[in-house]
Amino acid sequence: METLLKVENICKEYSGFKLDNVSFTIPKGTIMGLVGENGAGKSTTINIILDIIKKDSGTVTFWGKELSSDKSIKEDIGVVFDEINFHETLTPEKVGKICAGAYKQWNDSTYKDYLKRFGLSADMEIKTLSKGMKMKLSIAVALSHDPKLLILDEATSGLDPVMRDDILDVFLEFVQDEEHSIIMSSHITTDLEKIADNITFIHKGNVFFSKPKDELRYNYGIIRCGESDFKKISKEDILAYRREEYQLSVLTSDKKAAKRKYRNMVVDDATIDDILLIYVKGEQIK
Amino acid sequence: MKSLILKDLYNIGHNVKSLAFSVLILACGFIPTGNGQECVYISTTIFTMMIITTFNFDENCKWNHYAMVMPVSKKDIVASKYVVMLIFAAAGAAAGILVDIVGALLTKSADINKETMLANAAAAFFVGIVFGSMAIPLVLRFGTEKSRLLMFVSFLVPSALIFGICKLLSIAGVEFTDALIIRLLCFSPLLAAVWLYAMFRISCAVFERREI
Structure with a gap:
């Protein structure tokens, strides 16, 4: 184009x-x-x-x-x-x-x-x-x-x-x-x-x-998990994460793969707002 | 540039009533005392200083920020302010002449001396240009929030300059006879033009450096 x-x-x-x-x-x-x-x-x-x-x-x-x-x-x-x-x-x-x-x-x-x-x-x-x-x-x-x-x-x-x-x-x-x-x-x-x-x-x-x-709409997703599950997520699947009161929200760039890989965890669709919030208020794995 | 001039004239259009009221007050103050001809200087100055009000309007709606996305240059913006200032000065001188004529007709005290009237209006117009030209770079540099102070400075600096030059000339033995004053008045358009150009260049330089 x-x-x-x-x-x-x-x-x-x-x-x-x-x-x-x-x-x-x-x-x-x-x-x-x-x-x-x-x-x-x-x-x-x-x-x-x-x-x-x-x-x-x-x-x-x-x-x-x-x-x-x-x-x-x-x-x-x-x-x-x-x-x-x-x-x-x-x-x-x-x-x-x-x-x-x-x-x-x-x-x-x-x-x-x-x-x-x-x-x-x-x-x-x-x-x-x-x-x-x-x-x-x-x-x-x-x-x-x-x-x-x-x-x-x-x-x-x-x-x-x-x-x-x-x-x-x-x-x-x-x-x-x-x-x-x-x-x-x-x-x-x-x-x-x-x-x-x-x-x-x-x-x-x-x-x-x-x-x-x-x-962003079709590939990005948010893995919702607890502290123990979070440790099981491989680092290359994590773009950024945010610690909330009862859970962690982990932003991933391939939600389909995340659903296959982490079957016991909830993987939600990510809105632009979600992506922004996790990047701005969350942390990234160094 | 036409659009910038039009914008200022439309904006100030709302102040026409208050300007007319100011002229009326002036007329009421000056005509009974037989000083109608002095009115032309005051009305020209009041009208010319409306240029500062146009800057106020621009600042309130962040006009300059918007003007920069239009196909106009910073130089066009400055030039338009000078053109508008000249229009205001001319309108002020015209309003002053009107008061002068009305005064002369009402008091029936003297014949209407066209030459004196026009000479006064022309002198007032050039005085207005000198003050107005000085006000523009000051507002561009310091903003409109200090406009009252700037108005005072734009009167003070040219007045002090003229006073200083006159003082120097009198020390040098030059006597200010009527003939010399008339000769100086004849030169006033040229002096005003030089002053206007110098102030325009300074304004362009100030505005060019300013980040909007």
């Missing part, structure tokens, strides 16, 4: 935090979910990709070109942050006029169609809109200049399930065009389970893994 975005070994150091050699690629026609705990480096990574923050080293290329050397690439990138970035007294109509002046590719009829679809009145001030409606306005703006890549930084956080479902449908529709891709950071991993093709997990500034979602 042709690569749309390639992030290679990006590093950024602040006092008390280091983004360390973050790398991943986003092929055309796919959705990549960026997950990790608060402060893991997801937003820093997105800001570096967008050239908002200067990286210490590494490269970021869109369609093989660096954003810093070709600003016209921005026409093809739609971005939605976790809150709307237009002043609260503006109306969707004025927002449209502002964006029309910025983007050569701006399509006013597409924008009006999205406003209609999302039930947004053109003359309502932003301050009168609910959080969900504000987010829909941001998404309408991001989609109305015919972008090929959507970058969403916690765009669905704080929204109710119905609103999130509506928005996820729009994203799925967007990637129906195989030239389009989405990179989406979210704490709501169930959203990513619904729509993402790949999951990149960032933990303490490092990429823990970047894998197809189906590999």
